[in-house]
Amino acid sequence: xxxxxxxxxxxNEVGNLIPxxxxxxxxxAASATAIRMARVLLPRSRKPVSLxxxxxxxxxxxxxxxxxxxxxSLNPDAASPGIEDANTLHxxxxxxxLAVIVLVNLAILRAARPRTRAVSPKPGRKVSQVKLAIxxxxxxxxxxxxxxxxxxxxxxxxxVNAEPVAGQVKGKPLEIxxxxxxxxxxxxxxxxxxxxxxxxxxxxxxxxxxLVSTDVIHGWNVPELTGKAQAVPGKxxxxxxxxxxxxxxxxxxxxxxxxxxxxxEIEVQVVPTDEYEAATIALKKDIQDAQDKVExxxxxxxxxxxxxxxxxxxxxxxxxxxxxxxxxxx
Amino acid sequence: xxxxxxxxQTMPPTRPEISSDGPGSRPSRWAELASSADHKDIGRxxxxxxxxxxxxxxxxxxxxxxxxxxxxxxxxxGVTFDRLLSVxxxxxxxxxxxxxxxxxxxxVVPLQIGSRTTAIPRVGQIGLWLFIFGGILLYGSFLFTPPxxxxxPLPPFSDATFTPNNGVDVWIGSTGLITLGLLxxxxxxxxxxxxxxxPGMAWRRAPLFTWAGAIVTWLFxxxxxxxxxxxxxxxxxxxYDGGFFAGDAGGSPILWQHLSYIFFTGVYMAVSIxxxxxxxxxxxxxxxxxxxxxxxxxxxxVIAIVGTLAWTQNMLTAxxxxxxxxxxxxxxxxxxxxxxxxxxxxxxxLGSSDFHMRAPLRFALGALSLASIGLAAEIAQxxxxxxxxxxxxxxxxxxxxxxxxxxxxxxGFAAVTYWYPKMTGHDLNEDRxxxxxxLMFVGTLIALLPLFAAGVSxxxxxxxxxxxxxxxxxxxxxxxxxxxxxxxxxVLAVGNLVKSRSEExxxxxxxxxxxxxxxxxxxxxxxxxxxxxxxVRSTRPMRDIREAVIRRDVEDAEAESAAQPVA
Numbered sequence: 006x007x008x009x010x011x012x013x014x015x016x017n018e019v020g021n022l023i024p025x026x027x028x029x030x031x032x033x034a035a036s037a038t039a040i041r042m043a044r045v046l047l048p049r050s051r052k053p054v055s056l057x058x059x060x061x062x063x064x065x066x067x068x069x070x071x072x073x074x075x076x077x078s079l080n081p082d083a084a085s086p087g088i089e090d091a092n093t094l095h096x097x098x099x100x101x102x103l104a105v106i107v108l109v110n111l112a113i114l115r116a117a118r119p120r121t122r123a124v125s126p127k128p129g130r131k132v133s134q135v136k137l138a139i140x141x142x143x144x145x146x147x148x149x150x151x152x153x154x155x156x157x158x159x160x161x162x163x164x165v166n167a168e169p170v171a172g173q174v175k176g177k178p179l180e181i182x183x184x185x186x187x188x189x190x191x192x193x194x195x196x197x198x199x200x201x202x203x204x205x206x207x208x209x210x211x212x213x214x215x216l217v218s219t220d221v222i223h224g225w226n227v228p229e230l231t232g233k234a235q236a237v238p239g240k241x242x243x244x245x246x247x248x249x250x251x252x253x254x255x256x257x258x259x260x261x262x263x264x265x266x267x268x269x270e271i272e273v274q275v276v277p278t279d280e281y282e283a284a285t286i287a288l289k290k291d292i293q294d295a296q297d298k299v300e301x302x303x304x305x306x307x308x309x310x311x312x313x314x315x316x317x318x319x320x321x322x323x324x325x326x327x328x329x330x331x332x333x334x335x
Numbered sequence: 336x337x338x339x340x341x342x343x344q345t346m347p348p349t350r351p352e353i354s355s356d357g358p359g360s361r362p363s364r365w366a367e368l369a370s371s372a373d374h375k376d377i378g379r380x381x382x383x384x385x386x387x388x389x390x391x392x393x394x395x396x397x398x399x400x401x402x403x404x405x406x407x408x409x410x411x412x413g414v415t416f417d418r419l420l421s422v423x424x425x426x427x428x429x430x431x432x433x434x435x436x437x438x439x440x441x442x443v444v445p446l447q448i449g450s451r452t453t454a455i456p457r458v459g460q461i462g463l464w465l466f467i468f469g470g471i472l473l474y475g476s477f478l479f480t481p482p483x484x485x486x487x488p489l490p491p492f493s494d495a496t497f498t499p500n501n502g503v504d505v506w507i508g509s510t511g512l513i514t515l516g517l518l519x520x521x522x523x524x525x526x527x528x529x530x531x532x533x534p535g536m537a538w539r540r541a542p543l544f545t546w547a548g549a550i551v552t553w554l555f556x557x558x559x560x561x562x563x564x565x566x567x568x569x570x571x572x573x574x575y576d577g578g579f580f581a582g583d584a585g586g587s588p589i590l591w592q593h594l595s596y597i598f599f600t601g602v603y604m605a606v607s608i609x610x611x612x613x614x615x616x617x618x619x620x621x622x623x624x625x626x627x628x629x630x631x632x633x634x635x636x637v638i639a640i641v642g643t644l645a646w647t648q649n650m651l652t653a654x655x656x657x658x659x660x661x662x663x664x665x666x667x668x669x670x671x672x673x674x675x676x677x678x679x680x681x682x683x684x685l686g687s688s689d690f691h692m693r694a695p696l697r698f699a700l701g702a703l704s705l706a707s708i709g710l711a712a713e714i715a716q717x718x719x720x721x722x723x724x725x726x727x728x729x730x731x732x733x734x735x736x737x738x739x740x741x742x743x744x745x746x747g748f749a750a751v752t753y754w755y756p757k758m759t760g761h762d763l764n765e766d767r768x769x770x771x772x773x774l775m776f777v778g779t780l781i782a783l784l785p786l787f788a789a790g791v792s793x794x795x796x797x798x799x800x801x802x803x804x805x806x807x808x809x810x811x812x813x814x815x816x817x818x819x820x821x822x823x824x825x826v827l828a829v830g831n832l833v834k835s836r837s838e839e840x841x842x843x844x845x846x847x848x849x850x851x852x853x854x855x856x857x858x859x860x861x862x863x864x865x866x867x868x869x870x871v872r873s874t875r876p877m878r879d880i881r882e883a884v885i886r887r888d889v890e891d892a893e894a895e896s897a898a899q900p901v902a
Contacts, residue, residue, distance in 0.1 A: 080724060080791075087720075088724075090720060091720035091721060091723060091724055094718060094720045094721055095715065095720075095721045095724065095725075098714055098715045098718065098721060099715070101714065102711045102712060102714055102715060105707070105711040105714075106707060106708050106711045109678060109682070109703075109704075109707040109711075110704050110707060110708075112682045112683075112686070113682055113700055113703055113704050113707075115686060116682050116683070116685040116686030116700075117685070117692065117700050119692070120689055120690075132679075132683070134627055134629070134630035134676065134680075137630075137675075137676060137679060138630070138672055138676055141671055141672040141675040141676060142669075142672050144671060144675075145668045145669055145670075145671040145672055148668050148671070148714065149664065149665055149668045149669075152664060152668070152717075152718035152719070152720070152721075153661065153664070155718075155720050156661075156664070156718060156719035156720040158720075159719075159720040159723070160657070160719070160720075187497070216654075218582075220491065220496075220497060221489075221491050221492035221497050222489050222491070222492060222588060224652070224727055224795070226727070226795065228724055228793055231723075232652075232720075232723030232724050233652045233722075233723050233724070233726060233727060234652050234654070234723070235652050235653045235654060237582065237588050237589060237653065237654055238491055238582035238583065238588060239581075239582025239583055239587065239588070240582065240587075240588075240589070240654045241654070242653075242654035256793065257795055257798070258795070259727040259728070259795040259796075260489070260727060261417075261484075261485040261489075261492070261796075261797035261798075262492055263492060263497065263498075264413050264414060264417070266797070266798055267413065267798045267799055267800050267801075
């Protein structure tokens, strides 16, 4: 009987099993590991087609995922320190997830390849389930640690600016209240001014946004500055951010709140400090003007009413006294 | 049909020990099915309802994706979209996923443990009818007001102040009836599992799917009452001016999120466990090898407990204490261990054995592939920093849909095609199954992968339109095409299940040489399941029976040759 020399199966020239460590030494440990990894990863045949499509699909997905929106960063316009950390974590997880998906699907493809020869069960290659669980546990724990570090960093209140702007207590963030109502956001500034839909904040100033709601749950959502946070009636949800450069960020509420949900937009304008102060003063002045206008109109209409009453009295006097009495009795 | 031909008509339906006075008049097949308390009839009705509802859910999904295919589309009105969305969510969870897992378990598990009936069949029968009325209530509401408060109607929006029409009441009534009905069936199954196992069928010898049945029914018995309590509170809030979820009246809107997400997360885990177990059975049968039972069963237990405890993973943007958020993160990342262990064992067992690729295995591998994408993507959704960016976007939607379409649709078709010969008495058309699988698989990938990109670009869910300046049109257009392929694939696959019953040849009791006891019963099983029950002596009772038969034949042949010595 002739035994074919088959180093790949670990047999030597006379058909005896070569010990693993010797096999490794023959080709060098690194190349042996590389070959083994390639054999695990690479499918040997293009069939079954339907499963191979999954691989193509995964690749397309990540090509799609990576191309337009996030050529370099998953959230390219991140403008607050906390969001930068969220971005970094997202990148790490993106790579991890990609690796997990590719590995699992390649393993499925390899397991499902059509057999050209009988596969003998390999009872000797049993993997200890406990060791496997420990390995996975270490992986999960590592992910948890990384995620905790970056989540903590992203939740930190950005360093408060030294020079307070108008309405800001020194050493504390500038407090602005955002109130969600169906289907409009209202922003109350410290000086008593308020605006709808558009929030104006100063650049380089740490802002504390108190999210409240007057009716249903609304989703505060500005990915570049704060990320998402729910505004729940009866509770105050606080988010902090500091945008260092001027810019405009437009977004939409993210929790379904009824039929006007699609139009519930948020626009955040980051402007230089002096512009912010001017803007809030202007807002306050506009509000005061509007109030004055209302008052003036009210006064005018009241004066008109006085005139009208006087005229009415005059007319009444002209009317026959008996007629009035008869009308009253009715 | 075949039931009436294979068995004498004098056989009383459930209790063979009571003799009847001759054949008598037999009710029609439909009347028999409707009045039956037999676990196989109830299981088949649940599975059939589920597959009918898959068609509805896919249609609703398709309509929504068509509306979203281009920006500022006017195909559907806003309120119509909201109604489709709400009904789609309820259909997918309460009329597809839950009845499919409970129906499969209720059909198969009593057969696997060698039981002739269930422990309290009338409870199961009442459960079936509660479930059916729940489904009728939901779809009957299209005659007046369907639910329109979203997939999970969060109070105070779902309160009477903000949604005064009866849509939310319909949602409460139908989900309540369905959950209560399925809970009763689960209780019947649990009683059966604990009382009616065949002699020798110790827990250590119970098949994987039976273990999944025990774990899933226990889980459902825990989470279903929580949900029933929550919807009762919502109903009191709506109809009787209660204040459980009113922020200003001493209640809390956050409470609803806690209660409802405990239930929905538990359902997610129940679905995962059931179909991973079904895939495990399929791989065991087709490779002829056993999975490491201890590791897999413990993984199921861990998924059930830790997975359900990870409910705050859905609430990372809500105003709750940060302790809750880190807890949710830890619990959901801990799930990497059991899911990884099961995936490893399933794939490595398959990879190191010989097998023939058949329809159930094809669907099972498709399920593993799609679910791996969804479960991996959930890692990002579980971390606080990334969740503030990506939750409530189509990234979260795509992750959930990959897992649930993977498990429910592909795992469901895998399980149903696997037990199809047992349930119907006919083989399945493999060719058509393979084609519909390909269409569904490609459709799912095309429909869902672009949505990851759309979510990262910031598209929020539940909105009936988006605007052209948001630059989301490409992703949504591709997704609409994929959803159409998925829909066609689903229709073909369900059609194949219906058609094969009349076109394919009759199946043998044990078409795959399976190892568990359901293959001992005839196909389809008679009302009393088994004529004789074996003593179970190992985890593979059917293999023992086959070996015993061969041994007996050999002994017979030897005895024969000994009696007639060769001259």
